[in-house]
Amino acid sequence: MESAHFTEITLEVDGTAHTVRVDNRVTLLDLLRERLGVTAPKKGCDHGQCGSCTVLLDGRRATSCLALAVAHDGAEIVTAAGLGNADALHPIAEAFLEHDGFQCGYCTPGQICSAVGMLDELKAGQPSFVTADLDGVPELSDAEIRERMSGNLCRCAAYPNIVAAIHDAHPHGAAR
Structure with a gap:
């Protein structure tokens, strides 16, 4: 019998399907990091203000710390880790490397998404x-x-390099 406080949902995360039973109060960010082991989205402010947890949710960018997991049953989620791999980086990730669009790197996955x-x-x-x-x-x-x-903050202030990276990757930016 399904408890009133838990719901079974199915998500596709970075190309892999997951069916999990979640507490109805769990955020998408906590589900990704704590239950599914997907650590690309970071927990920064936990208030939707810093953008470190940004993912692509059904093709649109979203702050996963503000999204309840149960509200996205059947969703496709792409994190920065799902945009490429070590052998074939996404053009945005390549541009971030080339233009030094990060320093500490904490915000980088959210910035890339x-x-x-x-x-x-x-x-x-x-x-x-x-x-x-x-x-x-x-x-x-x-x-x-x-x-x-503007919804993605970088405490290291690498903004000029991030802007340059996005300019450089623009012709390829929408390709996944």
């Missing part, structure tokens, strides 16, 4: 707060990158 998601948003023509022409496809300016990445 957010960069992939924001480039997909840009490609789809979704405007941001700084987009001048709301009817056209937004240009990838420094202001657009900074605005779209």
